[in-house]
Amino acid sequence: MPAPDLDRFDRAILAILQRDARTPQRVIGEAVALSAPAVQRRIRRLEEAGVIRANVAVVEPALVDRGLTIIVEVELDSERADRIDAAKRAFLAAPEVQQCWYVTGEADFVLVVLVATMADYEALTRRLFFADANIRKFRSLVAMDRVKTGLAVPIDP
Amino acid sequence: MPAPDLDRFDRAILAILQRDARTPQRVIGEAVALSAPAVQRRIRRLEEAGVIRANVAVVEPALVDRGLTIIVEVELDSERADRIDAAKRAFLAAPEVQQCWYVTGEADFVLVVLVATMADYEALTRRLFFADANIRKFRSLVAMDRVKTGLAVPIDP
């Protein structure tokens, strides 16, 4: 799966699909000066190459009882590979953990957690952090405003 | 836009669409024991209610020359409302900033930044942080492993 070289058509198509994946290929074609079948072939290639990983619905958390977003920095005691993997698996398995990165620097993990209430978050920390003896400490940053969310990857033209 | 009460059908539909928004309504219908038109009406309602905000293509950053993910914690000097708004606008306008939350706690903002190289990140910090006199300090956490990414909102059944 090598990085395929994308021309300006591919880039333009990606930019559009990241905003609205339902844009008709005919409309995309008009925007990028290509026929609908040409657009279709390019999209197919981008999917096969793994550049387009999925097409997903974006859900508003507040409307499905997940109004609270909390960013969590987690610091481990031991940085042994098997310990790290265990933590990864635990975070991966927790549905409340929307995103998780393993990072360098002053923390080991950064999580984005979605819950309904602080009580739920407290319960989650008990289950996820206090239950694991290898977690030295964690720091919670409560989101007051979701200034920008999304998965859009900048595409330079 | 009040929180609409979602029944188990709506929840099941949302769970499916968050994994693959292209799933045919007929297939969704089979999965949740509903006819395709019923599924369609529910999806439409969910869109009108704002529960489904968009349908977007998920792009693999590494394959479009954005292989470096960095989490940034930003701390402001002044927490005056107009200063905060100015920072929000600046982060919002920067395409490299994929996500941005305004948070309580030891930091004021948490950003998810996507760049190609460390040199690019350095240039971005110059433009975004050092140029703004109101930014007291920032802390960069470089992602070594994207354990979990996505926007999936947990839906309890």
Place this chain on the structure above:
DNA sequence: AATGAAATGAGAGCGCG
């Protein structure tokens, strides 16, 4: 090799009972 025009087929979007 990739494109565009035209034909085909699948799926979404309707009104109906």
Place this chain on the structure above:
DNA sequence: CGCGCTCTCATTTCATT
């Protein structure tokens, strides 16, 4: 809410550059 129709859009074919 389900059934069946219509119509848009995705997909394939094929000739062309």
